[in-house]
Amino acid sequence: AEKAIDKLGIHTAGTTTTWLAEPYNPLRPLNPKFAELVQSSINHIYSDFTGKAAAARKTTPEKIDEVAQGRVWTGTQAKERGLIDRTGSYNDALLTAAKRAKLSDYRISYVEPEMSRVDKLFELLGAQTAKILHDQFKVALVPTGIAPAAAQQIANDFSWLNEVNKGSNGYTALTHCLCTAP
Structure with missing residues (x-):
């Protein structure tokens, strides 16, 4: 990302x-200390995984690593390599979980977050209608998932951009550190 951003002529500076x-800032090179921290975390997780897989398969972590090596296998490939006993569907997993929990009579409930009014409107209108509203009337309907108070605060924080655009001849140079409200 750093090279692409440099090609676009975008530069950043600061302390x-x-x-x-700023570990994930694409405008800055990856800090070697942070890269080492991430790699250490990955190594720990992989070691934990291979240890648990080895214990479950009654083998050693080294033998699991020989086969796995951090790669992703399909269910069939994993079975061929002795990493799993069998493949199954979601329903098979539910039946097995119920059996292990010794449940003969059970039901499954899916808990979904309640839809916001805007989300409900989108569902009623459909995406195509929302696009027409935007294209024809410049009405933007987007399900944000942001609480109204937070959305209003964001709008207030960036209202200065509207002021910059008023009376503009199409070109405006603007710099701001965004460390305080403009």
Whole structure:
């Protein structure tokens, strides 16, 4: 990302107070300390996984690593390599879980978050209608999942952009650190 952004002529500068300040900022090179931290975490998770898989398969973590090596296998490939006993469907997994829990009479409930009014409107209108509203009337309907108070605060925070655009001849140079409200 750093090279692509440089090609576009986008540059950034600044100072941080800690090496963990901007670990995922694509405008800055990856900090070697952070890269080491991430790799250490990956190694720990993989070691934990191979250890648990080895215990379940009654073998050693080294033998699991020989086969797995951090790769992703399909169910069939995993079975061929001795990593799993069998493949199954979601329903098979539910039946097995019920059996292990010694449940003979059970039901499955799917809990979904309640839809917002905008989401309900989108469902009624359909995506095509929302697109027509936007194209014809410049009405943008987007399900944000952001609480109304938070959305209003965001709108207030960026209202200064509207002021910059008013009376503009199409070209405006603007710089702001965004460390305080403009």
